[in-house]
Amino acid sequence: MSWETDQQGYPPQQGYPQQGYPQQGSGYGYGGYEQPQQQPQYVQQPYPQQYVDYEQPYETASLPAVEPEPEAAVAVLEEEAAKEKQPPKPAGRDRYFDTLRAIALVRVVTYHTFGWAWCGMVFPSMGIMFALAGTLMAKSLERPAFKVVKSRMRRLLPPFWFWGFFVVTAMLIHDWMPSWQIVFWIVPLGDPPGNQWGVQAWEILWYLRTYLWFVLLSPALLWIFRKAPIPVLALTLVPILILKFVWAGPYNRFGNELWDLSTYLFCWVLGFAHRDGVLQRMKPFLVVVLSLAAIGFGGWYAFTHQAEVGTYDLDENPLAQTYWSAGYVMLLMWAKAHFRIDFAGLTRFRRLDRIVTIFNARAVTIYLWHEIALILAVPLIDQFWNVPAFEKYLPLESQWFMFGIGWVLIAVFILLCGWVEDVAGKKKPRLLP
Template sequence: MSWGPEQQGQYGQQAYPGYQGYPGHQGYQGQPEYGQEDPGYWQPYAHPAPYEEQWPYVPEEPGTVSTAVPSAPAHDEPPAASAADSPDPGTSERADPAPEGRTGGRDRYFDTLRAVALVRVVTYHTFGWAWAGLVFPSMGVMFALAGTLMAKSLERAALKVVRSRMRRLLPPFWFWGFFVVLAMMIHGWMPGRQIVFWVVPVGDPPGNQWGMQAWEILWYLRTYLWFVLLSPLLLKIFRKAPIPVLLLSLVPIVVFQYGWQPSDDRLGSALTDLATYLFCWLLGFAHREGVLQRLKPAAVVLGSIAALAYGGWYAFAHQSEFGTYDLDENPLAQAFWSAGFVTPLMYFKAYYDVDFAWLARFKRLDRTVTVFNARAVTIYLWHEIALVLAVPLIDQFWKVPAFEKWLPLESQWFMFAVGWLLIWIAIPLFGWVEDVAARKRPRLLP
């Protein structure tokens, strides 16, 4: 789904003028058809729903009752039941009374983190800024938030939880994939047996070069799905020795860098991505299980600084090896920088019980954060296509003299704005699929 220069008219730039390869995918230089002769591989950049929802948006099963972890300290989570505990705010469900001075509902702290992460994803894919991951490692944040909800959900039967997660994720993916696969076939792609990964993305789905900008983001869905499948076992292991297991979760990515390196295929891609974000996923467990708030602030600060220092040093010291200091091209640097960055964010929430309830005073901003969270899958899946379509759309603007004179048609910021306009159009057009997957009444906007 790439647009060559000859298709761009006077705009005269590629679909992503600042684009430097798929975020998080090591050393991508443009590859043949993925999943055929050369599977290709990239490592995540990075690409969330209320506090008690994961990103992708995966609320709880209808009719379930969420209970607090008995061993968690008092300020692990607010006792007020989140609206995310039920897929539909109208669902009858038992909730603990909200404490004085606190309103029930969504946890706006985590909601805001997800919204910022989504904005950063779209920004990175527009401008390709190598420093974006250093400022805000979106994927580390998203996997930590997803791990928090998964630990909460596993208070119920594991099989039921896994089935629920897959049900919430796959229908929006199938709906989006239908258009992408059909478009690639129209442009010459011949699917083979590997098309099964377009049904259940436990491996990177195949595609051709034309549609690469659309399907390359699917590494996240694949990694998320594997974390969901592995979480029942991971949580059991984590509960036996939380802190040692959390610290040892960084060992696999170190081994992959300095010792045994996974093969450059679907299995190797999955292993590398899992190792890169394993710490962040388990950090979500640590928040939910009440581990973080038992830690001393000094220990958290020192550990986070050490991880940031090592991750940053490795990124800049190995620029010649990876061609950039972009964390998304460097799994080891990504793992340690994300660990050092996300840990204080989760600890701040756990230790001080911050909820960003003040956000409700700014109705438009609060509404935007709500939409971002409730339509996170839609935004994530369709944002690349929106940015690609922004290029030929801007080409048409050149044909209008007034637009050519008064609009900054050559600016990437203008493409960024047009891309967001198309994303906001996609939300009511396609977001209702998330409601259907959640067994809720379809709505144009949440």
Template sequence: MSWGEEQQREYGYGQGYGGQPGTDPYGYGSYPYEPSYPHQPSYAPQAEYAPYATAPETAAGPVADTAEFEAPSAVAEAEPVAEPEPEAPVAPGPPSPPKRDRYFDSLRAAALIRVVTYHTFGWAWCGMVFPSMGIMFALAGTLMARSLQRPALTVIRSRVRRLLPPFWFWGVFVVLAMLIHDWMPGWQIVYWVVPLGDPPGNAWGEQAWEILWYLRTYLWFVLLSPVLLRLFRRAPLPVLFLSLVPVVVFQFAWDPGDDRFGTALWDLATYLFCWILGFAHRDGVLERLKPAAVAFFSLAAVGYGGWYAFSHQADAGGTYDLDEIPLAQAFWSAGYVLLLMWAKARFRIDFAGLTRYRRLDRIVTVFNARAVTVYLWHEIALILAVPLIDQFWNVPAFEKYLPLESQWFMFGIGWLLIAACVLVCGWVEDVAARKRPRLLPG
């Protein structure tokens, strides 16, 4: 437009969903619980950009107050103390995993649900109600800024390793299906190995592979992040707001075109602000912004994006769908996502109470641990739902009692097929993260 469980060994977030400590893929990973701002700065020299700091903790919990380690009083020293009997050694149990930030987890789950809803019904207003791709890029930017405390090449290699195996596994089925339907690729098939450009395909499989623009854009952001983060930390607010300039230039001064290179530039420019906004959240820049300034910029950006979308419907084929109007998408997402991320930093929102609702909490867990699988396979699930429903017409009881013509019925069947894909194919995300394969996380 994010995957799996970046909160584990990759970011030092603990046990995560179960398995060995620390792993993730795609920015669709998980977020640590931030029990209190400020936390330790993510980069040493410029501590002013990372004002969050938490008390040091051990596996058993927070370090005790320093008063407990003061010397005893003179009266206490004079009193005889009985020699304590030696206690039997207690085997240390496994450390309990740290709490997860369910606010970010819930945003990612809602973003995935919105993506499936949009691809089922095609409602143009979906992107305005919840700009899921901008949200996912912002969440991925936050995690990328956190992980770049480690060497950049290590982080990039880890990200790529966790993304590509699920993509290859999915791609085998799509490529074979297109080959069976008379597709003959050229050298561009290399983009089915590393999707730094849009992978080629034929019209028969277009609905399945057209979603890969998000993977391509994400990979480019990952590769560019070491440089982007360094620029951001030199001048955080100017870089953040200037990140909207490229999409304005592309719209009014220079059109990069609609070829493989041009579409990649358009997507990078459209979501650059959201990615860098993730940096700003991670480094504590957002919580220092005044509410009036945030409200002014957010409303101005959303207002301009909405105005441009509705006033340029003719240029987008008669629709105000933000996915068809990059400039409107960039500004609408910028204003909307800024409010979400600023509210998180300002009001310490964590949705910790979600854990009281076990079933809902489990659903959020599965969405976050299988985000790559849900994103890649949801279009295939929706494609398969159509011939499956066609077969229902051959059963008189189904024809009589089921709403076979309703898109809502297809929506439900699609989710059942997505669940089947998660069960059958989700283990690839565990393998990519070098963990024991599991049927379901959590």
């Protein structure tokens, strides 16, 4: 997820300008202009000086053989003037990427509610979010690297501090004794510490920690990638093989960071490849074959090594996750570039487009608070049992009901806490973007 709304940011963040501009009428001061009648000298002489204001030579706009009515001539001139004076259209948001990010967030909440092992294979959310963030990071690094890294950290850390204040306070109330490692609650370059009582809330912070490291490493990674794009992209699949079969790394925070960075390094650099047009220049047959080969290897490894982790869940098998995500995300990014998919038609469905907008502008808030929403859903549903009508008519035992209550609470957190993302992005705080 790009928090870009640069958020994948972690992605910019952001209201989204609509394509197109309002038509401009006679705002250029020609409403009272009347072309004189019975004046043949207008055909013989250069056009009046006013026409020079349109910055076109006289020859390109000579009078037609049949002179139009005065009102029609004025209308034509005003229309041409409006076209000349219009500013260029902004690039706007890419709704394809925005939609992928929104689906990824829904999949994350779904997985944390039901625990379905196949969720990661249907839609590898983390790989997709890292790829989107990598694309936006490559675009942003057209500006000075220091300013870009500073901007990314500013967008990420205030929402994290705001969320962390409540989590740390709750853990302190429940007998947590912090040590010097509490500094990781300020800048999460390592896994922030906590007690078992709050583990469900803080265990998701691996994503923010990995994202932050990728942001810091991106100026160097992008420089290396542009030296030899295809070889570097292929080499990003090697570190996970080394960790798996050669050296597993230390059993500490640094080791955890190595595993996570190695798992999603390909997806992040794939974002660079998309931004620089590398995927678009690759032969379609080669892309499809390599992608399917990576997906096949990742799926084969996940199902044939279940004994090691007890499941085929990709989240429990980094090597399988790396290759499955690599192939899956490569197909999505290549299809975007090759077929020029932009989902611009999404704007015709106003409510759906609005939901996608909110998900992207509040991506950090949704990710941080969704686990707390699911935690709070359980005692809230327990209270429903005390109401006879609720007990009789509501499916209180169903996980789907908890899923629905969880989204209601997520919506509440968006309203109560989402404004922090606006402040972090130097925007006016709003309940909804």
